[in-house]
Amino acid sequence: MHSEPARGQAFSLNNRRSPAHARVPSVVQSLHTHAVSQVPFSVEFNPPRDAAGEARLWRTVREFERMHPAFISMTYGAGGSTKDRTARITGQLAQQTTLLPVAHLTAVGHSIAELRALVGSYADCGIRNILVLRGDPPGDPLGEWHKHPDGVEYAEELVRMVRDLGDFNVGVASFPQGHHRSPDLATDTAHLIAKLRAGADYSITQMFFDVEHYLRLRDRALAADPVEGAKPIIPELMPITSLRTVARAEELSGRALPPRILERLHRAAGNGPEEDRAAVRAEGIEIATEMAQRLIDEGAPGMHFITLNFAKATREVLNNLGYHVTAAPLSA
Numbered sequence: 001m002h003s004e005p006a007r008g009q010a011f012s013l014n015n016r017r018s019p020a021h022a023r024v025p026s027v028v029q030s031l032h033t034h035a036v037s038q039v040p041f042s043v044e045f046n047p048p049r050d051a052a053g054e055a056r057l058w059r060t061v062r063e064f065e066r067m068h069p070a071f072i073s074m075t076y077g078a079g080g081s082t083k084d085r086t087a088r089i090t091g092q093l094a095q096q097t098t099l100l101p102v103a104h105l106t107a108v109g110h111s112i113a114e115l116r117a118l119v120g121s122y123a124d125c126g127i128r129n130i131l132v133l134r135g136d137p138p139g140d141p142l143g144e145w146h147k148h149p150d151g152v153e154y155a156e157e158l159v160r161m162v163r164d165l166g167d168f169n170v171g172v173a174s175f176p177q178g179h180h181r182s183p184d185l186a187t188d189t190a191h192l193i194a195k196l197r198a199g200a201d202y203s204i205t206q207m208f209f210d211v212e213h214y215l216r217l218r219d220r221a222l223a224a225d226p227v228e229g230a231k232p233i234i235p236e237l238m239p240i241t242s243l244r245t246v247a248r249a250e251e252l253s254g255r256a257l258p259p260r261i262l263e264r265l266h267r268a269a270g271n272g273p274e275e276d277r278a279a280v281r282a283e284g285i286e287i288a289t290e291m292a293q294r295l296i297d298e299g300a301p302g303m304h305f306i307t308l309n310f311a312k313a314t315r316e317v318l319n320n321l322g323y324h325v326t327a328a329p330l331s332a
């Protein structure tokens with residue numbers, strides 16, 4: 001069990017890293033090795049709420065294991081029991097699969113001492129890759145942000161902390177349309193560059209539905225700092241599978257979908273008393289395929305898919321793109 005260091009105490013995980021930990025590739029290395037013939041893809045999972053959800057997650061994880069993503073990531077929620085389950089499952093992903101896991105680390109509700117202990121527990125499981133985030137207020141992602149009295153205010157401080165703790169490969173969040181709390185895009189870009197200068201190796205974007213927003217973010221980052229801004233910006237995609245997923249996408253991103261995308265989905269849903277789910281799903285997969293193809297053509301370093309813990313939609317998009325991910329679903 002990892003003991004918590006006192007706040008401000010000199011602390012390093014270097015002496016506790018196992019030889020196996022040193023051999024774990026970084027996300028950036030994995031993107032390079034996976035990019036031999038195709039743009040690499042990666043996937044994001046969410047912590048399951050109960051035992052049934054956990055069983056489903058593991059089936060999905062095993063399916064993706066046979067599709068060889070460059071890495072997988074597990075989001076981190078601030079809620080009590082989910083928090084403990086998240087840390088446990090993230091550790092198991094490192095120890096019991098052939099996948100490269102990235103642990104999301106958020107500042108919400110945590111003191112610096114607790115954050116250090118959490119990083120230590122991830123290192124103990126052989127996790128070297130951490131996506132550092134400030135996190136959203138629990139319950140309402142758009143609600144007011146309150147710093148923990150002994151915690152950090154911004155992700156930038158957390159990047160420094162994780163880098164000081166050991167040889168971690170650190171990712172951060174980037175926002176194609178700007179973070180909803182940023183006054184303007186220039187300020188938003190400056191804060192992204194500050195996180196990269198603090199030691200982040202790459203960023204993963206918030207999901208978006210207009211590739212132009214991603215391309216403009218890339219331009220802004222490069223113009224703001226030709227060195228830091230050239231670090232990989234991995235676009236995040238979420239295939240829409242129902243009108244309910246549209247609401248989820250808008251809630252997660254804090255942004256409305258572009259009208260032309262909404263129009264396509266609503267046209268597919270039809271005018272009947274019930275949504276034509278098969279048609280909406282097909283249209284959502286087509287939209288994600290078109291976006292992914294454009295991102296590939298524009299030289300994106302990878303594609304990070306939000307899966308909501310299902311493999312099918314991501315597999316369909318990848319198959320449409322000509323990826324060899326035809327692995328049949330595992331039986332339950």
Ligand code: FAD
Pocket residue numbers: 074075076077078104105106108132133134135136153154155156173174179180181182187188191195204205206207236
């Ligand atoms: P920060 O970089 O700290 O930015 C927060 C706000 O403060 C921004 O408006 C920024 O412009 C501003 N800011 C930054 N630095 C300064 C400064 N020095 N002075 C003044 N203003 C500043 N949330 C979760 O709870 N769990 C997850 O697992 C999770 N995973 C995510 C994965 C991805 C790929 C993305 C894109 C987001 C994820 N989020 C997650 C959501 C994220 O935590 C929220 O969007 C959060 O509101 C911002 O996080 P951040 O790390 O960008 O914060």
